[in-house]
Amino acid sequence: MMTTRQDGDSWDLASGVGVTATMAAMTRAIASREGDALIEDPFAAPLVEAVGIELLTRLATGEQPPGDLVGRAAIDGAKARTRFYDEFFLDATAVGIRQVVILAAGLDSRAYRLPWPAGTVVYEVDRPRVVEFKTRTLAGLGAEPTAQRTAVAADLRDDWPAALSAAGFDPAVPTAWSAEGLLGYLPPEAQDRMLDTVTELSAPGSRVATESRPGNEEVKEGLDRVSARWRAHGFDFDHAAQRYLGQRNEAAAYLAARGWVLTGVSVRELFAAHGFSLDGDDLGMSEVRYVSGTKAAEVLSRSTRSSPPPGVPARPRRVV
Numbered sequence: 001m002m003t004t005r006q007d008g009d010s011w012d013l014a015s016g017v018g019v020t021a022t023m024a025a026m027t028r029a030i031a032s033r034e035g036d037a038l039i040e041d042p043f044a045a046p047l048v049e050a051v052g053i054e055l056l057t058r059l060a061t062g063e064q065p066p067g068d069l070v071g072r073a074a075i076d077g078a079k080a081r082t083r084f085y086d087e088f089f090l091d092a093t094a095v096g097i098r099q100v101v102i103l104a105a106g107l108d109s110r111a112y113r114l115p116w117p118a119g120t121v122v123y124e125v126d127r128p129r130v131v132e133f134k135t136r137t138l139a140g141l142g143a144e145p146t147a148q149r150t151a152v153a154a155d156l157r158d159d160w161p162a163a164l165s166a167a168g169f170d171p172a173v174p175t176a177w178s179a180e181g182l183l184g185y186l187p188p189e190a191q192d193r194m195l196d197t198v199t200e201l202s203a204p205g206s207r208v209a210t211e212s213r214p215g216n217e218e219v220k221e222g223l224d225r226v227s228a229r230w231r232a233h234g235f236d237f238d239h240a241a242q243r244y245l246g247q248r249n250e251a252a253a254y255l256a257a258r259g260w261v262l263t264g265v266s267v268r269e270l271f272a273a274h275g276f277s278l279d280g281d282d283l284g285m286s287e288v289r290y291v292s293g294t295k296a297a298e299v300l301s302r303s304t305r306s307s308p309p310p311g312v313p314a315r316p317r318r319v320v
């Protein structure tokens, strides 16, 4: 595995991995300004502005056009991705799920903008300085959560289930979990541990959504090209250095082997469905699959943590 990351490293929204959350929000701000129905995130621009990285603020507020820094594929990608997760949560609540966990929430504002049914509890898990910043900034803007929002300050490489449980999470009721834009920032073994834990904490009928792509060295070249472009505009941020590159288990197959029944759609398919073009896709996004699904009725025991449950073939089921 290749990374400059270290166990226990930390960040805020203007440093290290935190910058990726600010950049994701900046892209949502640009996408939201285009005024189509796929995305409307009114909190993205003010949140980015509050982080205070000048170039990102100018892009988020529209003072500077995206130009070659935030290409068409990135903007459309933010629309398609945001819509995918929005629909995932709306579908989950439509079938009666009232407990939601957004893993690595970053500057995601779903807890403030989606029409959650009464009684929905949304736990947002991220590093302490990230969740504290968002809570404080949105309160300062007068934003009110549209669900019962609970911020959980924890590291997803550590004992986050203890923090989630202390915050009031109930493993006995079905949960809708998302891990959006997260997996590549976790060491491969921490990704497996996290997906194991999600499985253990999921009552039957729980749902999960995330992205799935096989480990791929080519990603580094794309990330380096993106970093070089930002550097030319005076923003020195090494995208590849934030990731754990190299091989890892593919999330969809891993979850399927642990009792989740998933469906998936590739970015290529999503783009085609929305009429978007993948030209200028530096990061090879077309390979990524957005997957979501439901935990099968049987509850898996702890002893199945590192091996598939009885009856599940050694080769993971193909996700359809």
Ligand SMILES: C[S@@+](CC[C@H](N)C(=O)[O-])C[C@H]1O[C@@H](n2cnc3c(N)ncnc32)[C@H](O)[C@@H]1O
Pocket (backbone or CB within 6 Å): 017, 018, 020, 021, 024, 025, 103, 104, 105, 106, 107, 108, 125, 126, 127, 130, 154, 155, 156, 157, 179, 180, 181, 182, 185, 186
């Ligand atoms: C690319 S951002 C995505 C944020 C958000 N999900 C979105 O789509 O806008 C990655 C997020 O993962 C969080 N993250 C990465 N590693 C983490 C860890 N070990 N523990 C907690 N959060 C982590 C970062 O703080 C950041 O908010």
